Amino acid sequence: MTLVPALLLFALYFHLRRKDRRMLRNGVVLVAACYLLLVQLGNLFTQWVPGASYVYLAVLALAPLAILALAAALIHNGVVMHRNEGRRLGNMVSLLLGLLLIGLPVLAVALVLTLNPLGVGLAALLFFLCSYFGVVFVVFLAYAVAYGRMPFREDPRGIVVLGSRLVDGKVPPLLRSRLDKALAIYRSTSPRPLLIPSGGQGADEPFPEGVAMGEYLVSAGAAPEDVVVEDRAVNTEQNLRLSAKAFAAAGRSGPLLAVTNNYHVLRAALLARRLQIDAEVVGSPTARYYLPSAFLREYVAVLVEHKWLHALLFLPFAGLTGVLVMAFIANRG
Structure with a gap:
């Protein structure tokens, strides 16, 4: 029976989310709970539906085709x-x-067919690597979607708009969606929060992103006194840290809300927690064709930020690979 463990994990998930929703471990618990629930539903399906085992065999047989279809979609x-x-x-x-x-x-x-211990070991290591990082990606994607759908808990006193690259010195659609989301929250919040457009000047930009964003906000109806531009940040961490300082320097206090695109929400929230900034993060819409690459880039960025943790977690799989290679050598002898 996996139903009881699944329910316990769901209870733990909601407890952890209530405690601090800006933690990736919440996603680990959520995915584990969903997996156990699906196993239980699969067992019930097998018991209640005659011939259900053939359905599972068909699904397994179609798995390589599904991988090819996914590969084709990604290449496209x-x-x-x-x-x-x-x-x-x-x-x-x-x-x-x-x-x-x-x-x-x-x-x-090809490595397995060589029947060489080193080749077989490399093939096993590739399998474990792909399996491990595939599971981590499922956790990341599942919780990124879940976090992105959570409403923020309190009305913000400040709204930080994370910058992105200007195109020909103008605000492009990707950045405009963030600004429009921030404006919608600004107009619906009382008292009106401070708007902090954040972004420095890139090598191919005529002026800082924050300046262009501030002009856009004012031209769209935000009161000039409610806009404080942060124009030095060159990455998300600096966006959050420097904006929090600008918020305090303006004499404001209270919860912040950071606005970015939906694919970037979870990583920004993880950074806000690491920086000990009282800020939730919300996302704005993104063009559909942009999402696969964007989510994959965010996933890679999170892996790099926690590289030593993942290296430690992968050590048992490396050890298991060594054991398999030794067993292969022993059997050949």
Whole structure:
């Protein structure tokens, strides 16, 4: 019976979320609870529906086709990103992953067919690596979606709008969606919160992002006295930290709300917690074609920020690979 453990994990999830929703471990508990619930539903399905086991066999048989379909979709998205957003490494993430989904299984089979202990060990290591990072991605994506749908708890006293690149010195659609979301919250909140557009000047930008964002907010109806521009930040961590300082320097106090695009919400929330800033994060809409690469970039960024933790968690799999290689050598002997 997996129903009781699933219910206990759901209870733990809501407890942890109430305590602090800006923690990725909440996603681990949520995914584990959903997995156990699905296992229980699968068991009930097998008991109640004659021939259900054949359905599972069919699903397993179709799994390689599903992976190929996913790879094709990612490659297509990479081509669309290249066409619409230009040839930058960040825009090629979905294309690269699609190619890896095709190439890695072929490489693993080729390594196993060598019947060389080192080749078999590398194939096993590839399998464990892909499985581990695949599960981590499911956790990240599931909780990113869950967190992005949570309403903020308190009316904010300040709204930080995280910057992004200007195009020809103008606010592009991606950044405009953040500003429009911030304006909607600003207009519906009483007393009116302080608006803090945050972003420094990139090498290809004629002036800081924060300045252009502030002008947009005022031109859209925000009171000039309610807008304080932060124009030095060059990344999300600096956006949050410098904006919190600007908020305090303006003589304000209370909860902050950071506005970014929906794919960026969870990582921004994790950073706010690490910086000990009293801020929740909400997301604005993003063009659909942009989402796969954007979520993958955020996932990679979170992995890098917690690289030593993931290296530690992967050590047992590396040890298991060594055991398998030794067992293979022993059997051949």
